[in-house]
Amino acid sequence: MTRTDQESRRERAASRVVGAAFGVSALGAAGFATVYATGGQTQLEGVSLAVAFAGLAAGLGVWARRLLPVGGHVEEHEPFDSPASERQLTDEALLGPESPARRSGLVAMLALALAALGGAALFPLRSLLPFDRERPVRALRTTPWAAGIRLVRADGTPVRPAEVVEGTLLTVFPEGHEDRGDVPAFAVRLDPARFAVPPPGGQVDGVVVHSLLCTHAGCPVALYIQETARMLCPCHQSNFDLLAAARPIAGPAARPLPGLPIAVDAEGFLVATGDFTAPPGPGFWSLK
Known part of the structure; x- marks a missing residue:
């Protein structure tokens, strides 16, 4: 028996296992629906759902492991370093005469806004501390x-x-x-x-x-x-x-x-x- 025949037999066997697992999952789901529709019984509903999800998980696992192509795949990645031309443009944007970093007034106002937001965030934290209230446990x-x-x-x-x-x-x-x-x-x-x-x-x-x-x-x-x-x-x-x-x-x-x-x-x-x-x-x- 050639290697191709052996692989074909293994694939057919795996297909049967996957199909059987999905069939068990369908039966579990049908059982849950039946029990629920006829008045419900917590234990039987739980077992039915467990069977349904277990069958689904087993079928997907065997499918992925036995039937999907496997092997190493290498994808070329772009270099992490930016080209020299892009770095030059960035330097000019940040350090040039029109750079926002050179506008000291705007930077100061930004710092003021951030400091004010940080201070405001402390007020909700203060409400968690019982400075002027009785401690919760007491x-x-x-x-x-x-x-x-x-x-x-x-x-x-x-x-x-x-x-x-x-x-x-x-x-x-x-x-x-x-x-x-x-x-x-x-x-x-x-x-x-x-x-x-x-x-x-x-x-x-x-x-x-x-x-x-x-x-x-x-x-x-x-x-x-x-x-x-x-x-x-x-x-x-x-x-x-x-x-x-x-x-x-x-x-x-x-x-x-x-x-x-x-x-x-x-x-x-x-x-x-x-x-x-x-x-x-x-x-x-x-x-x-």
Whole structure:
């Protein structure tokens, strides 16, 4: 068998492989379309697409490697140095009497413009540095809750302990900061004899207060299950046991709901005695 015959056989074999690979790719694409059109199934769609792209890649690879001409090819390149005549013209343009470089006034104005642009560019950079603002990490760790701040409803009315009725949930805010996104809390009345772990913020006649923000993704944990004294987050079903310091017992949340230390002021209204016992909401930003 001559060399030409051998090359011809190899090319035919490579052509069959390429054709088979493209056929597999077409089948994978058809399978994806079929699964998608009949209701969809994530795993099958992924496998179908993987088969389609793998077949396409394999076919193109074999085609390029076995069927396209190969070999070394040399292309002549023009010399990198400019001809002497061009260099002379450049020198005359830059150093001649009409050269822009000899117009000192224009050069000075160009330098002034560039310096002004450079100075202006520093102002956006300054906004990234907290010269006159609270640092981001500290801002995330603290809230307006502080000693002496009254617990108020959304309409700004203060709350007395007796107004937290057993079996209900009362959303509260720090007085004067009702519009902050990290401050919402809830007050609920529980039987102190049922506490397996003391509330992190303490309690006043059975009234305990915790952050309303789920420690998984920051959704409001607004579903209260009275029989078991648990809070449920409707977003991802995290479940917190209020009788055990609001620790998570189900769902993706990994931290307890922060507690709010409370007391009663001279007028009989509930007030905070400090900030939350831990940063409210998701704590991914504090991971190291």
